[in-house]
Amino acid sequence: MKKAIQFGAGNIGRGFIGAVLEQAGYHVVFADVNEQVVARINSDRAYTVQIMDTVCEQMRITDISAMDSRSPELAAQIAGAELVTTAVGLTVLPRIAGAIAAGIAARRDAGVTEPLNVIACENGVRATTQLREAVLKHLDEAQRDWCEQYVGFPDCSVDRIVPPVKSENPIDVVVERFFEWNVERAAFKGAVPEIPGMNPADNLIAYIERKLFTLNTGHAITAYLGRMKGYMTICQSISDEHIHTIVKAAMRESGRGLVALYGFDRDAHFAYIDKIIGRFRNPYLCDDVTRVGREPLRKLSAGDRLVRPILTARRYGIGTPDLLLGVGAALHYDNPEDVQSVEMRRLVEKEGVKAALARIASLPDTDPLLPLAAQAYDEVERIIAKIPEAQ
Numbered sequence: 001m002k003k004a005i006q007f008g009a010g011n012i013g014r015g016f017i018g019a020v021l022e023q024a025g026y027h028v029v030f031a032d033v034n035e036q037v038v039a040r041i042n043s044d045r046a047y048t049v050q051i052m053d054t055v056c057e058q059m060r061i062t063d064i065s066a067m068d069s070r071s072p073e074l075a076a077q078i079a080g081a082e083l084v085t086t087a088v089g090l091t092v093l094p095r096i097a098g099a100i101a102a103g104i105a106a107r108r109d110a111g112v113t114e115p116l117n118v119i120a121c122e123n124g125v126r127a128t129t130q131l132r133e134a135v136l137k138h139l140d141e142a143q144r145d146w147c148e149q150y151v152g153f154p155d156c157s158v159d160r161i162v163p164p165v166k167s168e169n170p171i172d173v174v175v176e177r178f179f180e181w182n183v184e185r186a187a188f189k190g191a192v193p194e195i196p197g198m199n200p201a202d203n204l205i206a207y208i209e210r211k212l213f214t215l216n217t218g219h220a221i222t223a224y225l226g227r228m229k230g231y232m233t234i235c236q237s238i239s240d241e242h243i244h245t246i247v248k249a250a251m252r253e254s255g256r257g258l259v260a261l262y263g264f265d266r267d268a269h270f271a272y273i274d275k276i277i278g279r280f281r282n283p284y285l286c287d288d289v290t291r292v293g294r295e296p297l298r299k300l301s302a303g304d305r306l307v308r309p310i311l312t313a314r315r316y317g318i319g320t321p322d323l324l325l326g327v328g329a330a331l332h333y334d335n336p337e338d339v340q341s342v343e344m345r346r347l348v349e350k351e352g353v354k355a356a357l358a359r360i361a362s363l364p365d366t367d368p369l370l371p372l373a374a375q376a377y378d379e380v381e382r383i384i385a386k387i388p389e390a391q
Helices: 011-023 035-044 074-079 090-110 127-136 141-150 204-229 234-238 241-262 266-280 289-293 307-315 321-332 339-351 353-360 369-386
Strands: 003-007 027-032 047-051 057-061 064-068 083-086 116-120 156-159 173-175 180-184 199-201
Touching (some): 003 090, 011 027, 011 047, 011 173, 011 180, 035 064, 064 074, 074 090, 083 090, 090 141, 127 141, 156 204, 204 234, 204 266, 204 289, 204 307, 204 321, 204 369, 234 241, 241 321, 307 321, 307 369, 321 353, 339 353, 353 369
Parallel strands (some): 027 064, 047 173, 083 116, 180 199
Antiparallel strands (some): 047 057
């Protein structure tokens, strides 16, 4: 039987990657530090994926087990697997690298020469490459040489909205029907596995940036504007016509940069934007603005979803007034329960918008983006104040 190790038994791990792999005939072993989730998976040996859209349905996931990702026994599981996937968040990847390295070492010691492929399914550019570098640090020279021969590390792009929804069974999960999983074809070791729902891609970086700087850009701006206006969910926020107008314009500005950079068809890309906004409006996916807006320091970094589209558009002489409003709204994000929000607000209050953003996004003090962002910071406050209260 085919086996896959899925690091991360959270909503994305269960509702997206783990579910796709189980449906493709893999026994999925979830590796996680949440002892309650691990115990529940091992007790029930099944959970339900609730697909909530215009047509709703249920999908039962049954060929599963789980174990603590810190357990030494995980190495033996990896030694007998064909795939290792992750859905843990970019910052957690270095923490699981040692466990993956131990599994690779166990494969080598056992004389396993069937290829293993490791895919980090995270919201970020070249996440698997980052994981690979972290894994190699845990291997000696002989193990690294063996790894280079038998272990593939394909990068990927993932897209599915999986909001946290409470249910009677804590391991059941709610998802939207739409999903995309594009994986770098050339980086696989051995034959590319046939997994329905996984698209082996030849120009992966275009897929990664198309998704990150369209869906994630729009999602974040919707969250920050909604938070400023007092909305609780993405659906509420995007349903406000004033916020909708800014978000759509910002996504189109980012889109023009992507079209110029990668040669996408402009009309097709704008249709893709409209489809994404329709997904934001899905009333069954009550995604909290604080979840989508969390970790603003990361989201405002130079390579992420808010600043990067502006820098790309600037290369082609494309104006970005609405993307700048998104940056301004992000700098207003005030959530005392979010450590990065607290630190960001401290920087803004102590150093001012320009100096704070220069530090957060690693931009030179003379970058023309900084005064424009400061203007947008004030402007977005005025815009939000003028929006009528929802009836």
